Amino acid sequence: MPKGSSTVWLWLTALIGAGLAALDLAMGPATSLIGLLLVCPMVASAQQGGRVTATVSAATLALAVGVSAAEHDLGRGDTPVRLLILAVASAYATGVARRSTRHQRQLKRIAAVAERAIIRPTDFRIAGLEVSARYRSAAPQAHIGGDLYAFANTPMGLRLLIGDVRGKGLSTVHLSAAAIGHFRDAAYTQPDLLDVVRELDGRLAGDLGPEDFITVLIAEVAPDHVRLVNCGHHPPLLVPGTGAPTLLVPPLSATPIGLGPAPVVHEAPLTDGDRLLFYTDGLAEARDRTGAMPDLRKVARLCAAADLEDALDTVLDAVDRHTGHTTAADDIALILLEAAPAPTQQPAPVPRQEQGAADPEAPSAVGQ
Incomplete structure (x- = not known):
């Protein structure tokens, strides 16, 4: 992906995460939106490599923990389950991104060999x-x-x-x-x-x-x-x-x-x-x-x-x-x-x- 397009997607991911966190805090402890933060690692895995996706996943999980702590809801209700689901989804997204990166590199090598064979x-x-x-x-x-x-x-x-x-x-x-x-x-x-x-x-x-x-x-x-x-x-x-x-x-x-x-x-x-x-x-x-x-x-x-x-x-x-x-x-x-x-x-x-x-x-x- 071109560098400019990659940067746009990273900013979009950051805005989604920040927006959801701000909305969660504004709505108060009665409503939790941290589960929706799994959108961030999923978007990152579709557009970025494994390393960037892992970084986005870690930042997203830290943001979710921070929001839960600010609302004093970290160990109550279904918050631990939501955080666990977010962690699993982030790990899955990172794995998908890494496999995609390896596949793209393989295709590039094949393409280079084909190019040299043709011309x-x-x-x-x-x-x-x-x-x-x-x-x-x-x-x-x-x-x-x-x-x-x-x-x-x-x-x-x-x-x-x-x-x-x-x-x-x-x-x-x-x-x-x-x-x-x-x-x-x-x-x-x-x-x-x-x-x-x-x-x-x-x-x-x-x-x-x-x-x-x-x-x-x-x-x-x-x-x-x-x-x-x-x-x-x-x-x-x-x-x-x-x-x-x-x-x-x-x-x-x-x-x-x-x-x-x-x-x-x-x-x-x-x-x-x-x-x-x-x-x-x-x-x-x-x-x-x-x-x-x-x-x-x-x-x-x-x-x-x-x-x-x-x-x-x-x-x-x-x-x-x-x-x-x-x-x-x-x-x-x-x-x-x-x-x-x-x-x-x-x-x-x-x-x-x-x-x-x-x-x-x-x-x-x-x-x-």
Whole structure:
């Protein structure tokens, strides 16, 4: 739970306890409300961990004892029974909170393993191309994001997918894994990129809910050209060896996967030294304190670093500085590739199972 929300619930629990105690004292010894104080540990167990719930339970029990003592009712009537019930309920609430905390930690570990299995950093060289990819979740300690990427070394050339599943959480893991698996099947079997999109859209139809969709960009890359099919995704950034950077915007816009896309294939030439940056919302829509988003021309300059891996690390660091090192609002997936002369030795193919998943002036590195 976010820290702010947690604090609100703690204050609410304190107000409930204080209110019940004050009302009990105002009504006098004839009426006892201490039994109602068990609401406090129950509320705490639903929103807090075991340690906080235990603290709230102890404070609640002390408050009940104090109210009973103030009314000189501590050892009379059914007050001891009420206090015993409150103590048992508090112990139960603390146990529930501790079990819930352990369960959540286990889910987070499972989620982290699943995330690394679906999308992981990738660096390889193949057929006159050098490729590097990175993924960073907005909150890896809490949930898995919906960004995804994958590669397929097909007879038609190197094909890649980058996309963004609408929403967050464990449900996106299923959609991300399904999209990657269907893309890889279609990329190897369909010679036409448009058929790859059609098959991807058709296969995902049974997985997507009525409000679900996935923005995707599929590319077929050769050392001298790139062919692109864009379904509602951010256009890639061409960083030429010489000249100004260019966004490869499709001639016609298309809807995302799940919304009946009708994309077109468009092509751009590549020469030795040209680089292509594929990215998701986490880069394109990262905002600084004024709400300004990154200037992709400055991002292009960062992508011109000598080493692809260093270039991506530099871009991620610049995004952190641009946002003031605050918690990212979205995940970031990046693919940077370069058209390079073929190596003298035979390159190792991409295995079919390989897949992706404080200076105050520094924000100007990617800012407008």
